[in-house]
Amino acid sequence: MSLLDRLLGASGRPDAALAQEVARIRGAYLELIKDCLIGRLYEDPPFQEPEFQPELREQGLDWPTQAHSMIGHRRMINLWQVCEDVIVKRVPGDFIETGVWRGGACIFMRAILKTYGVEDRIVWLADSFEGVPPPNEEKYPHDRGMLLHTHRPLAVSLEEVQRNFVKYGLLDKQVRFLKGWFKDTLAGAPIDRLAVLRLDGDLYESTMDALNALYGKLSPGGYVIVDDFIIDACRAAVDEFRGRHRIDDPFRIIDPSSVYWQKRAA
Numbered sequence: 001m002s003l004l005d006r007l008l009g010a011s012g013r014p015d016a017a018l019a020q021e022v023a024r025i026r027g028a029y030l031e032l033i034k035d036c037l038i039g040r041l042y043e044d045p046p047f048q049e050p051e052f053q054p055e056l057r058e059q060g061l062d063w064p065t066q067a068h069s070m071i072g073h074r075r076m077i078n079l080w081q082v083c084e085d086v087i088v089k090r091v092p093g094d095f096i097e098t099g100v101w102r103g104g105a106c107i108f109m110r111a112i113l114k115t116y117g118v119e120d121r122i123v124w125l126a127d128s129f130e131g132v133p134p135p136n137e138e139k140y141p142h143d144r145g146m147l148l149h150t151h152r153p154l155a156v157s158l159e160e161v162q163r164n165f166v167k168y169g170l171l172d173k174q175v176r177f178l179k180g181w182f183k184d185t186l187a188g189a190p191i192d193r194l195a196v197l198r199l200d201g202d203l204y205e206s207t208m209d210a211l212n213a214l215y216g217k218l219s220p221g222g223y224v225i226v227d228d229f230i231i232d233a234c235r236a237a238v239d240e241f242r243g244r245h246r247i248d249d250p251f252r253i254i255d256p257s258s259v260y261w262q263k264r265a266a
Contacts, residue, residue, distance in 0.1 A: 026115040026116075029111075029115060030080060030108075030111060030112065030115060033107075033108060033111045033168065034073075034076050034077075034080065034108060036067075036068075037067060037068050037069045037076065037104040037105075037107060037108055038057060038060075038064070038067055038069050038070075038071070038072060038073060038076055038104065039052070039057065039064040039065075039066060039067025040054070040057055040073060044064045044065055044066045044067045045064075045065055046062035046063050046064055046065060047062075047063045047064075047065055047153065049062070056072075057072055057073060058072060058073045058074060059072050059073075059074055059255045059256060059257065060072025060073075060074070060075050060255065060257060060258075061257070063153065067102075067104065068102040068103060068104035068107060068164050069101070069102065069103075069104025069105055069107075069108070070101060070104075071104070071105055071200075071227060071258075072255065074254055074255040075105075075225075075227065075254055075255060075257075075258055076105070076108060078225065078254045078258075078260060079105055079108060079109065079196075079198065079225065080108070080112065082196055082223040082225065082260065082262075083095065083109055083112045083113075083196055084112065084116075085223075086195040086196060086221065086222060086223070087112070087113075087116050087118060089221060091195045091219050091220075091221040091222050092193050092195065092219050093121070093192075093193035093194040093195035093196075093217070093218070093219045093222055094121050094122040094123070094124060094191060094192075094193065094194055094195065095109045095113075095121060095122070095123045095124065095194070095195060095196040095198075096123070096124035096125075096126060096191070096194055096196070096197055096198065096214065097109075097124070097125060097126070097198040097199075097200060098126045098127075098182060098186070098197075098198070098199055098200060098201050098206070098210040098214075099126070099127055099199070099200035099201040099202065099206065099227075100125045100126070100127045100156075100161060100200070101127075101154065101156055101200075102156050102160070102161060102164055103125060103156075103161035103164045103165060104164070105198060105200075106123050106124075106125050106165075106175070107164060107165055107168055107170055109123045109196070110123045110165070110170045110172075110174065110175055111168065111170060113174065114170065119174070121174065121195070122174055122175070122176055122191075123174060123175050123176070124176050124177075124178060124189070124191060125161065125175070125176070125177050125178065126177075126178040126182060126185060126186060126189070126210075127156075127158075127161075127177075127178075127179065128179070128180060128181055129155075129156065129157050129158040129161065129179050130155050130157075131148075131149060131151070131152065131154045131155030132146075132148040132149045132151070132154055132201075132202055132203065132206075133149060133181055133203070133205070133206070134149040135149070135203060135205070136205060139205075140203070140204050140205045140208075140233075142204035142232070142233040142236045142237070143203045143204050143205055143233050146202070146203060146233060148202055148203070158177060158179055161177075162177075181209075182201065182206050182209035182210055182213070183205075183209045186209060186210060186213035186214060187212075187213045189213070191214070191217055192217065193217055193218075193219050194214060194217045194218045194219065194222060195218075195219055195221075195222040195223070196222060196223050196225070197210075197214055197215065197218050197222070197223070197224045197225070198224075198225040198227065199211070199224065199225065199226050199227060199228070199234075199238075200227035200228060201228070201234070202228050202231060202233070202234060203233055203234070204233035204234065204236055204237040205237075207226075207228070207233075207234045207237035207238060208237040208240070208241060211237065211238070211241045212241070215241070215245070218263050219263070220263055220264065220265040221262065221263065221265050222262070222263050223260055223261070223262050223263070224260060224261055224263065225254070225258070225259075225260040226238055226258060226259050226260065227257070227258050228257070228258070229257065229258050229259045230256065230257040230258070247261075249261045249262060249263060249264050
């Protein structure tokens with residue numbers, strides 16, 4: 001008897017025991033992918049440090065040497081939870097991350113969709129694939145003194161990110177790339193609706209560009225994740241945007257660096 005036949009059962013309804021087993025296998029696969037993506041599986045040390053420090057990787061407070069994500073364990077668990085929530089509750093829309101580094105968070109989003117057999121959602125990766133832009137200090141004084149554009153390890157090419165997806169067998173038509181500065185790519189992106197909006201642009205300018213272009217496309221019941229809330233410039237952009245649009249959906253803490261909120265259902 002095939003797995004599908006067993007799942008449906010003689011009555012054509014899902015078999016509860018088998019459904020539980022499918023959920024267990026899904027969880028085991030995603031745990032493995034998660035720990036590989038953040039380098040916890042093979043204890044990947046951070047840049048210029050001699051050894052892996054699990055307490056830093058737990059909260060995403062180091063930059064892995066080889067791992068495909070720097071967001072750490074808690075933020076990866078948060079991403080898992082919100083993606084599953086919108087899938088199970090059928091909140092319509094795609095998933096996007098603005099600022100992807102080596103692509104790890106987006107690889108994880110694609111893996112989650114695959115384990116649920118979801119074929120009608122896209123994972124969007126928005127990034128310059130050239131690093132962080134230099135701050136426009138005259139127009140955005142909150143970004144004054146930010147030097148992230150000088151950190152070359154943050155510049156990961158589109159081709160390298162695509163190769164990382166291939167390593168997991170997850171590069172397909174449900175993965176799409178928006179290459180360029182957010183101010184040039186996001187407003188005109190062919191995205192109808194979003195269910196998960198993950199912001200990881202560091203700067204005030206990048207954060208505000210993403211919110212201005214994409215928040216209106218977020219479905220009620222969808223989620224906004226702010227990776228860099230600990231950075232003053234990013235937090236200022238989020239607070240200003242929420243104030244201007246009278247958004248009072250409560251913040252929820254992920255770890256000392258990041259927060260998220262769920263868009264109130266209509």
